[in-house]
Amino acid sequence: LRKGFPEVIFGQGKTTAQIIAILEKLEQSENIVLVTRIDQEKANTVLSRFPNAQYFDDAHLLKIEKQPPAITGRGTILIVSAGTSDIPVAMEAYLTAKAMGNQVKTLFDVGVAGIHRLFAHQADLEKAAVIIVAAGMEGALPSVVGGLVKSPVIAVPTSVGYGTSFNGMTALLGMLNSCSSNIAVVNIDNGFGAGYMAATINHVGVEF
Amino acid sequence: LRKGFPEVIFGQGKTTAQIIAILEKLEQSENIVLVTRIDQEKANTVLSRFPNAQYFDDAHLLKIEKQPPAITGRGTILIVSAGTSDIPVAMEAYLTAKAMGNQVKTLFDVGVAGIHRLFAHQADLEKAAVIIVAAGMEGALPSVVGGLVKSPVIAVPTSVGYGTSFNGMTALLGMLNSCSSNIAVVNIDNGFGAGYMAATINHVGVEF
Amino acid sequence: LRKGFPEVIFGQGKTTAQIIAILEKLEQSENIVLVTRIDQEKANTVLSRFPNAQYFDDAHLLKIEKQPPAITGRGTILIVSAGTSDIPVAMEAYLTAKAMGNQVKTLFDVGVAGIHRLFAHQADLEKAAVIIVAAGMEGALPSVVGGLVKSPVIAVPTSVGYGTSFNGMTALLGMLNSCSSNIAVVNIDNGFGAGYMAATINHVGVEF
Amino acid sequence: LRKGFPEVIFGQGKTTAQIIAILEKLEQSENIVLVTRIDQEKANTVLSRFPNAQYFDDAHLLKIEKQPPAITGRGTILIVSAGTSDIPVAMEAYLTAKAMGNQVKTLFDVGVAGIHRLFAHQADLEKAAVIIVAAGMEGALPSVVGGLVKSPVIAVPTSVGYGTSFNGMTALLGMLNSCSSNIAVVNIDNGFGAGYMAATINHVGVEF
């Protein structure tokens, strides 16, 4: 088990045959294996070979899990997202953090244009140990969330938008220039990385 | 009087001699003339020639005003800004809108990292006919303001920030991709343009 | 009714099922609902579920309208466009402004290479309360129109062009740097935003 | 005390008078106040007004500290930097994290071109609760460090370099695309933000 965490295969650009071959090696020694960025069609072939696998189509993620992981993380990780189209990235973060032994909650569709929807959840925001915020377009949500809490916020820009959203670059730049200081950023659409980083933070000082 | 509005000289890149020459021509026929983007030193020379002129060092703007303009605009224009460093741009917008016959109010230092400061002014926001929002860094403030009101919002990105703020480009992109729909944008640091546009909006259907 | 205006669904990236589900919720309480950025195929499925809906293929927009909206806007909104390929964006603006209770007129195919075609319509330009100008390529038309009128101009860059048009970025930059001051800009291809902003401007000081 | 952490003034773009005025307000109620991005000259004036202040010229940071902060952070924060020119950013991170109640260690001049220097410190790397890595030029150091540890790594790109280093943009992009997953990134030269984020992480689940 690499670093005590589940093994993860980056599915994008791999053939189904390559993915199955890696899974065959890992399946014996690992309790949990994730395949990220795998589409429904490839997943179906993998599922027919590994009937114990599960496919999450909203997150484009496939999981083989022998036993649910022990909850070793310190507190709750909260996944916040701005709009409907940000949900796939948010779900990739959710499943990653979950597989890494954390309690994880979600709070979707609370974008800054209707900011009262966010404020209705102030208690959940304050209770979270770590918060992940996924947002596209102008990427303003992490700034607002960061201003409401003391905990660390992982901002993940999504490629949602058009024109000058430049496939997530505008959201990324906004997040890097946030006027809230408890924010760090991962690559565009990198839900996996956000989940992984949050899990790492939630395990600081934990032996596992 | 150009279009019923005051005459405006773009001071940047003009010599003091050129500015004085233009002022000498305009001063006779105009009630108000503005010189934008003029520094203290050049302004001093102009002031010694036109003792009736006034220099506003926060806005880098010089004004010759024979009589206060009649208030012809329909409602109040509200100028909102995020941080201390955005004030010069906000003040350029303020003086421009004022000189064009509008009632103008300001609401400074209400950036999104401490969003409660903004919400304390909800009533003023709702009463305004037109709102100008100046912000640098991630430029998120116009989105939040736009979501709280029905009136048109003119967003003006400022070059405040460092690193990936790219001298205002990040703020500009954020504003163009706002998830609030009652927003349109002007050039970086273009307080004059924001004030002019707001004044134009505030005079729709007004004969003047 | 959000803010007294019709409800709008951003169709891009939503499945037909998602769109129908939202429409089912909104249809009861709303007089008008728009779905923007929806293609013919998805629209057909929606139309078979909502036979009272209408699809506008030039604007890629679907509308459910129980009753024509009351005309509450102050004056006429004029939609100007440069070339044939800009018409879809212009039509999205047209239908949005119309659904928001405004008198709307169009003036298409008056690009700057043959500027006399524009000048033939000087009277219409001067009469308009608000003007929307859609243009791609070098995006010069808003500057010229802005120089001819006193009213506010909303410039909407389109992704029309090739090579260094950079999918509308060149037009956007041109509009942001216009030497006319009564101009503000929205995102590339954002006809909806232009129409919405113009409607908001045309309702300044109106109770509705 | 803002959020239980010291108060911090962003010195860049503020006059000495403005800085002193803010300090006068804060000094009474706060145990520690930091002023970041303040040069030697301005600092001298502040020091003559607040003789109890301290200026750190390598970090361009001024501190007023009545009592050393209680160490409330869970583990040690390790600050790693690649080259001599990255030290100012690293020191800003160091002083920020320190003022926020953390045990902080440094490991400077261990860039990837002579990677054995880094490996000599493997034990320190593994013991750290949170690691900050500052690097300019190609910004490769966080990837290498991230691959050696289980703890979270905050990567801070510096503007060190020339030509295509694009003032830190190349380092930033490298860090965002790291093949190590326990990495998140802050703005170019944002030592303060890195220190703040690391302190926040080191306080997850801590009441303070």
Place this chain on the structure above:
Amino acid sequence: LRKGFPEVIFGQGKTTAQIIAILEKLEQSENIVLVTRIDQEKANTVLSRFPNAQYFDDAHLLKIEKQPPAITGRGTILIVSAGTSDIPVAMEAYLTAKAMGNQVKTLFDVGVAGIHRLFAHQADLEKAAVIIVAAGMEGALPSVVGGLVKSPVIAVPTSVGYGTSFNGMTALLGMLNSCSSNIAVVNIDNGFGAGYMAATINHVGVEF
């Protein structure tokens, strides 16, 4: 005489000593030598060595001309510019074209925001054999001029503007995407190149 045209020294980045040394070589064999991009101070030193030289401070250009060149160009070259700040670039083009044996006329300060000023000169525009148009900001003027004439237009973007004018990049992009087809473009602020190209065009088929 290179190609029958005057010899030209690119002054930028050369020391006064280097410029004088080159001039000493060229002065004997050449009728006309130009030094472009030379400032007043360097020019003064050159003038004290070559009292027959002339310095044009608006164009930052120094000329040694033994005899006025014979007018060998076919028609008139017209230099059009948008604003006051574009004049230095326009004047560099003017002096270059003039030194290359052409009849040259100027038409300054006819930017697109007040397009009637341009139209007052329709006859001059139509009579010109070649037209150079210098413009900054949105760079729209060449499109409009190109639409009014049959002759070739050389567009030269200037670095005039601020914010998203990106030191002339916006004007350049606008000109490259012009909807008029009789336009080709030179580098930003390259008045020399525009004048040279126009002179070359005006000599097509001429033996000289």
Place this chain on the structure above:
Amino acid sequence: LRKGFPEVIFGQGKTTAQIIAILEKLEQSENIVLVTRIDQEKANTVLSRFPNAQYFDDAHLLKIEKQPPAITGRGTILIVSAGTSDIPVAMEAYLTAKAMGNQVKTLFDVGVAGIHRLFAHQADLEKAAVIIVAAGMEGALPSVVGGLVKSPVIAVPTSVGYGTSFNGMTALLGMLNSCSSNIAVVNIDNGFGAGYMAATINHVGVEF
């Protein structure tokens, strides 16, 4: 006849029906009509309606020509291209210049990596009145050609290349920064514009 030149339809983004409709209007009054950027499939439909039309698949151009145009241009236009993949752009220039009443010659496949192939044609280069050079990748050919001749060179960058060729941007930038001065540039892949501009240049002072 627009400006004495053939009428040209920009085919890209127009439906076959739209193209046919425009052709029906123009065909009666015009001797020559060109449709640029039209693919084989659309062309076939147009050909079945206009059997007198001709399709040039290398140039993606369709032509209706009642009578060959009179040769009114002053000299020969020479079209030079660097590699095989640049030929479509070069042929678009060729057919455009030809239709506008010019003698046109071609010289293909003479890229700078094997520069002797170019030098073998020095005589043709020197005889040409105007030269068009199409090149992709590093776009160096126009500089070399420009250095060998006195005539004006129209450089047209092509989108040929991969990686950092950025779809022609690298070639464009190279051409704008040419150290030869008798060069001006048109948009990426704009063979039509190059041909049009060259034809315009070749008609300077010609009544037609």
Place this chain on the structure above:
Amino acid sequence: LRKGFPEVIFGQGKTTAQIIAILEKLEQSENIVLVTRIDQEKANTVLSRFPNAQYFDDAHLLKIEKQPPAITGRGTILIVSAGTSDIPVAMEAYLTAKAMGNQVKTLFDVGVAGIHRLFAHQADLEKAAVIIVAAGMEGALPSVVGGLVKSPVIAVPTSVGYGTSFNGMTALLGMLNSCSSNIAVVNIDNGFGAGYMAATINHVGVEF
């Protein structure tokens, strides 16, 4: 034989017919001909015409080789790559260098996130005369390799990654800013160029 090296056809953008035609000319006089960037389908047609040809699907390269080339290169060229997805580029380099008369070895899947895998091969790295390193994402591997050896390193960025990897631009920038000095860089995905350059280096001072 061009320069003593095999003849190479750039397959991208050429039709199968064009490729076969060129091969027919070259096949007679050449011992080895390579076609790069040719897909399986086109390759099949070529193979049916040239049964002695070989297709390498991992490198998208087709080879006609009458006799294995004599090994004329001085030492061994080592091809190093970071991840599975970089292998196609690495293999293009491998086959190119091999066909040019060099001993070539490979060392794949030794990315910087697990740097011990690389260090296990220190001896091979030190023995190599020239090293090619292919890497995508943050492109850090060449810096690390360069720091371990005295020999020249050719770095080839690959388009592997997503979001801000910008199709290889991030890897390219990282390599250009390497803090190791024995590195030079070729275009993104240019395995051919890397192999060619390495072969050229390995033949310095060799008569062949």
Place this chain on the structure above:
Amino acid sequence: LRKGFPEVIFGQGKTTAQIIAILEKLEQSENIVLVTRIDQEKANTVLSRFPNAQYFDDAHLLKIEKQPPAITGRGTILIVSAGTSDIPVAMEAYLTAKAMGNQVKTLFDVGVAGIHRLFAHQADLEKAAVIIVAAGMEGALPSVVGGLVKSPVIAVPTSVGYGTSFNGMTALLGMLNSCSSNIAVVNIDNGFGAGYMAATINHVGVEF
């Protein structure tokens, strides 16, 4: 001696005190030490402490050399440059390669606009073991040189130019997209890196 080559201090961003401190350590054990990117003023202070040092103002480089290095490199390294302003970068390469034990020759001022000047030196070009080419503006010279020789070419873009030369970015892009294959590229203005890489190449297979 690091790797058998002289020790090099990157002077940029270091204080004179820092440079002297490092020199004091290195001077005892090293035969040659270079300090790159050091200006005249700093150099003077260093010279007064190390009277045996030498300053090269054209290269902004300081050298302490106890004994001329043994010539261990295999052949001659030829440094080619395009224009006068490229000489500083070329000289940095020259002095670096020289200090690393190579025979080095120079060929300056042979830019592509007057390509015959280059051809006059064909013999020198063909005899060189390795060639460095420094060029700014459009950066076309390496392509032309690469096409004339079989040896490896190291291309170094310089920041010479204005407007769209973008401080060397245009030259860099041109070089990366060269249609000659025996070319690899280093960072903008990186004469040191070019010299170092060339020296490394010239020592392939040499024990030293």
